[in-house]
Amino acid sequence: MSLLGSLFAALLILAVPIAFALGIAATAYLAIVHGMALSAVPQRIFAGLDQFVLMSIPFYILAGFVMNEVQLTQRLVQFAEFLVGRWKGGLAQVTVVTSMFFGGISGAAAAEAAAIGSILIPAMTRAGYKRDFATAVTVCASIVGPLIPPSIPMLCPASALMGPNRLN
């Protein structure tokens, strides 16, 4: 186990892409410690990829893009502005509230940060907020998306932990 952890950590620090760090560490661990045949590597990769629920990741991000393109995000921003915009730190509050509404529809934190950030971070910097602050508010608020179902982190671990799915 220590080989798995330390190799993974070492590869991560050395800027190896995370996907490869995971794959290499797991392969080395299974091959060296358990003497597993390497032919299992492509089989496990395929089994990990061959999941219907993984489709939710690209399509939630697609949903975020579509919401942006059809001006839905702007409408959410206007609505949030109407609710909390007049208070102190209004635009930051608007960011948090918009994230919540967005999160109820979309389920990907990254898509949410990209969609809302592209509108509200420029607006906040124009209004005199620091860029660091504007970014931090957007990123923190975007986490609320996965917390409100439906969302990727609710679907994927659930399907990974589900017993019968292992039989696939």
Added chain:
Amino acid sequence: MSRSLADTIERAGAIVAGATLGAALLSIFAQIFARFVLNSSIVWSEEFARYALVWSVMIGAAVAYRRGEHIAVTSLAERLPSVGLKTLSVFVHSIVAAFSVLLLYQSAMLTLRTFARNQLSIAMQIDMGWIYLALPFGSALLALAALEAIFSGREINVDLQGDGTVE
């Protein structure tokens, strides 16, 4: 490998990966329409979407690698002097190339074994070998991308914003 050829492969890969993902999306839309409007489900749509995703991911991984878009922890790399960054880049690309070649060999064997068994997919009745073929195909592209990065001296991407600002 000449630069323009590699560029062409990258562009073709991006188009194919996007098209397969789009096909998966369409098949799921078609399934929703058939199930809830026509009241008769399409048998093959779920399976088609899953296998399209496998192909899309394996090709997309190689395209993303060439564009330096894979997520990595770059806090150490950012602090290195330019010589160190060059060395580290060669190291990272070599590790990725080695793993891709290993994956290429193992998955090619797996694909050949699957073709030999004539195993058919449950709903679409196509040979499973065609689906497993995504792995050797994708890992071959990945190995090419990593080797090209080594020989062209491309550095790993420490600025994912792409606008050159590190605040």
